[in-house]
Amino acid sequence: xxxxxxxxxxxxxxxxxxxxxxxxxxxxxxxxxxxxxxxxxxxxxxxxxxxxxxxxxxxxxxxxxxxxxxxxxxxxxxxx
Ligand SMILES: [Zn+2]
Numbered sequence: 001x002x003x004x005x006x007x008x009x010x011x012x013x014x015x016x017x018x019x020x021x022x023x024x025x026x027x028x029x030x031x032x033x034x035x036x037x038x039x040x041x042x043x044x045x046x047x048x049x050x051x052x053x054x055x056x057x058x059x060x061x062x063x064x065x066x067x068x069x070x071x072x073x074x075x076x077x078x079x080x
C-alpha cells in the first residue's frame with residue numbers, strides 16, 4: 001500500500017474493489033487481470049509520478065467507484 005498526496009494505492013485491494021464494483025452494478029469488467037497495461041507495461045493501480053508533478057494511476061477509491069475502461073497512464077482502451 002502506498003499513500004501519495006492523500007490517495008491510497010494498493011494493487012490487490014484495487015483489483016478486488018473493481019471486481020466488486022462491476023458485480024454490484026452488473027457491468028462488464030474491462031481492467032486487465034493483475035492490473036498491468038498491455039501497452040505501456042505499467043500497472044493501472046500503481047501511482048506514476050512525473051517530474052512536473054502529475055500523478056496518474058487509479059487509487060483504491062476510484063477502483064471502488066468507477067468503471068475502469070482505459071489505462072490512466074497511456075490511455076489505451078481495454079474495451080476492445
Ligand atoms: Zn498503459
